[in-house]
Amino acid sequence: MIWILAFLSGLGAAFGLQPYNLWPLSFVALALWLALLRQSKTNRQVFFLGWFFAFGYFWLGLDWIAQAFTHQANMPSWLGFIAVPLLSCYLSCYLALGTLAARYFIAAVHSPFSAWKRANLSTIPIWRWTLVVAGCWTISEWIKSWLFAGFPWNPLGVIWLNLLPVAEIARWIGSYALSAMAILVAGALLSLYEIIFPNRTKRLFPAQGWSRFLPAILIIMPIVAWTLIAGYDVRWLWSDKKLIHLVIVQPNIPQDEKADTRYQARHAAIFTRLSGKAEPYPRMILWPEDAVQTYLEEDPFTRTHLSEILAPRDLLLLGGDALVSNDEGRIIAVRNSLFVLNAKGILVKRYDKANLVPFGEFMPFRHWASYLGLARLVPGDLDFIPGPGAESFNFKDFGSVGIQICYEIVFSGRVVDRFHRPDFIFNLSNDSWFGVSGPPQHLAQARLRAIEEGLPIARATSTGISALIDAEGHIIDQLPVNRAGRLSVVVPPAMQPTFFARYGNRISLIFAMSLLLITLLGRIKAR
Known part of the structure; x- marks a missing residue:
């Protein structure tokens, strides 16, 4: 059942792509996937939750490939309906490995001298888990864009084109970092749900000291960024x-x-x-x-x-x-x-x-x-x-x-x-x-x-x-x-050359590494 939910979450996230443009569904689906990940107990579960989510996302997002086989006389058209899931299987491995790397990182940070491979993610504050998943997802998408000739079609961040002022942040941080922002918003929704309905699910966010304000910060950050960019005068750049x-x-x-x-x-x-x-x-x-x-x-x-x-x-x-x-x-x-x-x-x-x-x-x-x-x-x-x-x-x-x-x-x-x-x-x-x-x-x-x-x-x-x-x-x-x-x-x-035009995807990678560093520094301070 959990694998089916992960697959359906991936399908839901893909509905934020063109031509569907159902971007609110994407954020809800991502939040559900993050909740499923937090309840996982083993590396195997984390890997396959990431894989099934990505499989659903790519299967719907790459359905157009099947059409290409109808124009090829050397191969039967029905082969296109096999090619789409096969390609999706391959591409899903990148993001599944990224999700697994996120678990290894967060578990190592919280339990570096113990059986960290068996760390219980449900006990880790949701803001830390969200930052790590967002950072690892960005790095995975970047690797997918060049390894073995690369296939960078439909990065998760493309859903922000439905909210163009947010998408314009790409001139500073690149489109792969926009994917991290989508996951941050999903983590904020999950935190908000936990605050509004504290008794419906197991407590995912330990409210201790200043950290109880972090869900609100995660929610406000994208909204503030959107407002600033929407009102930002770029005429001096022309x-x-x-x-x-x-x-x-x-x-x-x-x-x-x-x-x-x-x-x-x-x-x-x-x-x-x-x-x-x-x-x-x-x-x-x-x-x-x-x-x-x-x-x-x-x-x-x-x-x-x-x-x-x-x-x-x-x-x-x-x-x-x-x-x-x-x-x-x-x-x-x-x-x-x-x-x-x-x-x-x-x-x-x-x-x-x-x-x-x-x-x-x-x-x-x-x-x-x-x-x-x-x-x-x-x-x-x-x-x-x-x-x-x-x-x-x-x-x-x-x-x-x-x-x-x-x-x-x-x-x-x-x-x-x-x-x-x-x-x-x-x-x-x-x-x-x-x-x-x-x-x-x-x-x-x-x-x-x-x-x-x-x-x-x-x-x-x-x-x-x-x-x-x-x-x-x-x-x-x-x-x-x-x-x-x-x-x-x-x-x-x-x-004039944008920040991204000057430095390229190094900016996206620095953004991803910064998310991981914030998690690491937050844990050191907590100790």
Whole structure:
């Protein structure tokens, strides 16, 4: 029964994600999970309570992955419904180990010279337990973001986008530390419940001396922080840059039609129409990932045809593939790339995606996987290879543009070239693979990157959601899912480099370690 409750708590917490946005349920579910953890007696119970909670959270949060298998002819679509729980099982291990580490830490602090592995968590003040769980959760999410190529989709802190003034704290502490704040609020709710209903459950918070005020402090802290940030005047942080005119194109071309040669003329007409006509000012026209089905570098005819929609000072940024050859001229791999095309039909820049999708753009352990009949979700016999990393392009009429292709935008602290800070980020994507919940979750994580870096982000996707996001995470304009259209917009100003932009996820880790240190110092003082 306790495992089922932990699983249901994880499901409840995931309902705070997009597109559900039931954020109060997330905090209640987290509080229930913390209460279950405090009643656990063994390391095994703590580990599996953390694992089942994370499993429920990831299962609902990653349900869009099953949709991707319906577009892959090399594998049956039903395999997607197995892939989601399998991936959730793997990701849950990170947070389960983090929860177990929290128990080891708090038990060692309270009983360093005794049988600390058997320490009873119900006797430990709830504020200490909450701080330790919050700190260890943040560290676990950070490890999950880079170990074995990383998969940082949907950190717990993304639920704060429902309360944007709180989410804006990410510019100081990062999005992983926002996850710790969510757990702190859940601990405050649990403490509040214990104060209001002291006789309904076993006393979880020993009210001795000044410590009886700690539940109220835990409750007030997020509210005060929210108020301060909401009223904080950040105008002094803004940069002063020229006007940049963008045309963001969303063609709404279904995934299954893209490679079909019967529709090529119709697709070209859609892109041409939505790109609009020349204006008195220079325009940067943004097309989504996988916008062309040909290799632009080897196809001068297509380059010439595309350049006809551009005025002399316009630029077209679009996604496509680039071939990679060895010294003998044999094609050995492909790159997922962005190309910059000018009005003369010349490719003036190319960016290669650095953070590739495992099992989507490359096949881990390909030799062994082939024996099992597994193939990549992206059709083709060649694996993609990564580029060097985040890069900024400077243009005379448009300033500096940072590029992030699709999935790359979810990697906190890794979306900007720190030595060449751009004026805005262009995130091109192909979200037509990802069902109902994938596109709004992808947009939400782009908003977190905008807040962290203090940079506006323009998103162009195949079927939605295309959007312009300002440096505070507000959506200035957007096109909904499954609707063709264009956004003719002016890029909002960027901020001066934020605290997070200067120091990255070191800040989140320092925040997490500070929570652990407070617990340790509180115990030393108590002695």
